[in-house]
Amino acid sequence: MSFNLNKIKDIAVIGGGPCGAGLTKALVGERAFNRIQVFERRPKTGGLWNYTPLKTCTNIKRAVPSIDPSVRIQKVEVKGEKFFESPVYKYLDANVPKDLMAYNGYPFPEDNPLFPTHHQILKYIENYSKDIEELISFNTEVVSVEHNKQTSKWEVISKNLQTEVETVDQFDAVAVATGQYEHPLIPDAEGLAHWNETLPGTIIHAKSYDDPQQFKDIKGEILIVGNSASGADIAYQLSTKLQRTVYKSVRSENLMPAGKDNRIIDVGDLLRFEPETKTVYFKDGKSLSNVDKVIFATGYLKTLPFLKGAETDMITDGQKLHHLYKHLIYYPNPTLAIVGIPRFVLPTRLSETQGCWLSKLWSGRLTLPSEQVMKQYCESLEGKERNHHDLIFPRDVEYSNDLNHEAESVRGDYGYFAVHWDEQQIKIRGGIKEIKEAYLKYHTETGKRAMSLKELEDSGYLAYPEQVESKL
Template structure:
């Protein structure tokens, strides 16, 4: 059976200098086997999407529907001053994490003592920035990668072309003779730029006409910053989506504004969220009816006088610098709902030396990116052997059969996420020159119990804050003294892996 010919890798490009990019670079450095490691980050520093920026004081509209993963017109930076740009992200002002900090930690790098059980966005940013200091010299900041091309017949397999983020390049979006594009060659490319960039807004009957008739009345959770944006709206507010962001946004809006918020949910949420008597849960949307400014839902319910709709419907998989690959016979991105041609949702079996970091949903990206990077380093050094191309294809097909050819393909809920991480960890431990200095984060019993109990813990944490004037509790024992809830048992089978 055919094998993937990656060869011995000596030079690696890492696209993205956020939480996953920093972890990837640090893991490669610890391997001490690569002559060239270069990171590319379009922001001015580390932290990635955790860099919060309040880009608009009112509701910021979204182009709808948004179903094309190859569009570029909706992704652009905001110019703050001469040659200074920021990229707004999905982080909002009142965001806390959805999981306790214990299971977010990088290997050997704990959160500061007395951190809240569920840290704020600023505390997470500071933690990631502190962790990333060691790798900053290896990252080209203020640099936008514009293309990654596979060249198997040349000396080096990969050509990475990038440009400076400045006024002359319109924030890195256009070529400029004053700052010409540059190209470097690498043996391997690791994409660690995340998948929370391009909003996904599904097509719904009447939505396009609604957006034309009521411009600015439709937005996406990526553009949400604070309930204050919606204080002066005259009419009903509808949040579409029942996952983490949809539940959190509906709760924030209802609690802060003390007004009804309609939350459209297709299914029961698997993630934590606060509850409020002001939140009215309705089914999936059947149609928008702009002539009456109403929305009709699948059960026939109609909400009239709708002032604003927030789609908390996720993101499209979007990697514009991979356009050449995506226009080939074996694209990685097609409709943007799931990625194709990846073994273990990580290694490309069609393009040797290409891997995408932390693509699964509902995982702990900090932990997973470290584990995947160490695993890839062992593969690149010939210490771990990948299965045949046919076996890797079959592995992907089994996931399609189990999860569907849809966004759910990438879902890794507990305990599947722990099982996945332990499988890679055990392969790493099997290498002949295993060095404990490269140890990925291990899932111990406490961590698995916190992972299993994350939803119950976060819901208890929200209740605790409501009962104690916003106080942020710092440990599980104190939380259980203030709010009654049960910790879930661990999956014994996965614990023994």
């Protein structure tokens, strides 16, 4: 079946958070579409950065293990207030320097520290999104998205979460920008389900973590499963703020920055759970007894619960999205795009880059190769399933600049343009781990938040590693 991308005039964007904002700005800047309708289920912009202190009081009962991507996430209710739980927690700040997080031509305020707090990030995204708010239907959840072969239109059914009224609309193309930090992944392990039944409430996902004080009364051991950004950060917060030992189950090296504390003890990959003795066994033959809390910082499932029809073949077990050319275009039907899927990237900047490329494709200024070539591209990607979409530095920079080059090569010098990675930005990108760890040490020892890279360098806390220089 062929698709005429030159006839795309009405576009639905699902998600009004950081990725949806960058994408929508690019679509608007193309000046080629009659209607761009954004659906956002929260009452305002900002997406997952919409943190609420009520999160500390949530007591969500999740399936354990949690491996089904078809489950639709519902609002939670705390003290009479209903909201969508965010993975953002009380003391979270950015893992990326503000200059690299910023959208093109829209810097963070100068009085924000080098790594802004989550409150500052939310305000930044809200301000950036102000001029597209008129395109957004807030408090509106997309219930169903299905392509009609007879009309070549996408039928989008949405529901107003305040009135419960459903609306049916037709679009030429659909771009999904809902992010992938919604559906917690708790992988299975021998004895895990039995542990959860025997010791209810002792297993949670990092999405439900908020404040170390949640765990101040835990007498036994705390085990964190996962060694990436959230796992390492939660371990650091618990050890330093509660002045206690915590254990972290590690399967691979952490590529993300993390604070260091001698009370964080790394243990091996999980083997099995034995609730009768409250003991967790690891694949290296060791074990941990008297475990009172297990926090799974094991990431999220990729999920599109509203997608119906033939396109559901994109989702299988939630580990990767199938048939995505350039991690973006569903090549069996290129009027469907999924923005913000790659991991180990900068989502704000990536959404702009992907949005610029997509807007030029859907306006007809860019063309796609044959379906066979796109299929071969997907099959050629390194990694399978969970790490299929990983773009570990410098692949993220190469990917973004490749899209930028293609977007800039089209006829006409108009439209929205994303940031192109230059040598200085690549140097900073390659040194993020060292920069953030220097920032954390500086904050711990001085009580101050560094405002710039120069402040860290001048104070002697930061020196770029040799391998960063070698990648330029």
